[in-house]
Amino acid sequence: MSELSYKRTNVYEVADEAKMKEIYDYAKGYAAFLDAGKTEREACAYAVKAAIAAGYKPYAFGQKLQPGDKVYYNNRGKNLYLIHVGSEDVAKCGIRILASHIDSPRIDLKQVPLYEANGIAFAKTHYYGGIRKYQWATIPLALHGAVVKKNGEVLEVAIGEDENDPIFYISDLLPHLAAKQNAKTLGEGIGGEDLNIWLGNVPYTAAKDEKDKTVKENLLRILNEKYGMIEADFLSAELSLVPAFKARDLGFDRGLIAAYGHDDRVCSYPAYTALFDTKTDKTVMVVLADKEEVGSDGVTGMQSAIFTDLINAIAESFGASSAAVRAHSKCLSADVNAGFDPNFTSVLEPLNATYISCGAGLTKFTGARGKSGSSDASAEFVGEVRKIFDDNGVIWQTGELGAVDVGGGGTVAKFIANMNIDTVDIGVPVISMHAPYEVVSKADVYEVYKAFCAFVK
Ligand code: MN
Ligand code: MN
Numbered sequence: 001m002s003e004l005s006y007k008r009t010n011v012y013e014v015a016d017e018a019k020m021k022e023i024y025d026y027a028k029g030y031a032a033f034l035d036a037g038k039t040e041r042e043a044c045a046y047a048v049k050a051a052i053a054a055g056y057k058p059y060a061f062g063q064k065l066q067p068g069d070k071v072y073y074n075n076r077g078k079n080l081y082l083i084h085v086g087s088e089d090v091a092k093c094g095i096r097i098l099a100s101h102i103d104s105p106r107i108d109l110k111q112v113p114l115y116e117a118n119g120i121a122f123a124k125t126h127y128y129g130g131i132r133k134y135q136w137a138t139i140p141l142a143l144h145g146a147v148v149k150k151n152g153e154v155l156e157v158a159i160g161e162d163e164n165d166p167i168f169y170i171s172d173l174l175p176h177l178a179a180k181q182n183a184k185t186l187g188e189g190i191g192g193e194d195l196n197i198w199l200g201n202v203p204y205t206a207a208k209d210e211k212d213k214t215v216k217e218n219l220l221r222i223l224n225e226k227y228g229m230i231e232a233d234f235l236s237a238e239l240s241l242v243p244a245f246k247a248r249d250l251g252f253d254r255g256l257i258a259a260y261g262h263d264d265r266v267c268s269y270p271a272y273t274a275l276f277d278t279k280t281d282k283t284v285m286v287v288l289a290d291k292e293e294v295g296s297d298g299v300t301g302m303q304s305a306i307f308t309d310l311i312n313a314i315a316e317s318f319g320a321s322s323a324a325v326r327a328h329s330k331c332l333s334a335d336v337n338a339g340f341d342p343n344f345t346s347v348l349e350p351l352n353a354t355y356i357s358c359g360a361g362l363t364k365f366t367g368a369r370g371k372s373g374s375s376d377a378s379a380e381f382v383g384e385v386r387k388i389f390d391d392n393g394v395i396w397q398t399g400e401l402g403a404v405d406v407g408g409g410g411t412v413a414k415f416i417a418n419m420n421i422d423t424v425d426i427g428v429p430v431i432s433m434h435a436p437y438e439v440v441s442k443a444d445v446y447e448v449y450k451a452f453c454a455f456v457k
Contacts, residue, residue, distance in 0.1 A: 094328030129293030368408025
């Protein structure tokens, strides 16, 4: 192979003993973040704690920022902005932005969820994000979220993570009786209204009234005794079923991590740790966004005005125009890409796919069918990022999300690029993306972290 040709580098092939230790050690901190932050609320709370430990102070609108300030804006407990104010002139140098998301595909409870059928208490659900529904049956599920009672009290819920907790469940057919279901397509095998959660089956036999001797009544009694809840409290609740799995090392060599919710906590953790670990004169903003999996809308999504409001606040602090700050800002949209899976090669084009353990995956454009819906980073900006990574010894690669016309997807990149901020996608290649248990390489998590450190330096 001559020096004239391009070839990906496998991180594990070139890492010495010291670097292998760094990679494996860094993965431990990431795994702890995964286990503690299975929803955007939990991931946000975890990152806020880390920010406070790193010296970050809460920001309030109207506050004038000064060089050296380290502030965070916790947007409704689900969306976090971390800002390091540098000594460089923001009007000329802009802001270096790392934007990832902390929501992941899952199964949400409906607002009137409870019912009983044939002696079993169930909850109705409406899934969140792009899931392959059949993957979510017959696995242990944990219930996470918040219940807002009528008196305003907020009940934080996380049931099913502790070994002693009960778990929840979606049933599927036994093979003996599944001939008809087997003849359906994978997408139709389990329907959206079939994702009903098993909650219990012990009736309330002590009830005075015969008609209250039901499983549902018993469930309501338990919820009331344990949490002071009544059924109407579900009306103002956000409760989600997530896999009750912990992050685990995968394989004899422990080079991979299997976990729920790599997409996109696998970029969120490197984004905020890179910010905390890097000494810089630049003004840096880390965004941990919510609602990416459902289109980035709403008050906590990337399209919320809060993003520009905060940029405006930075600009105003220095008497700069927000337009000038944005025009000179640069962003890495930190999100995952599909890792090349040797078991499913036909959906990716091998030259232009991201490979696990080959480093940070840069994606110039996303979209589908003719790059539709993509912000498509300019060659100039990709060239600039390429130089930053190469100069800092970051191992990186490039790849598209799938072969042409097979499918596609998007990220928060376009919403930031639409604000006149140069943006390119970069992240970790994921195997089985959006499945209850996804897989990434520890080497790639580490290289993405190094890439972010280099970008904000
Ligand atoms: Mn994502
Ligand atoms: Mn996703």
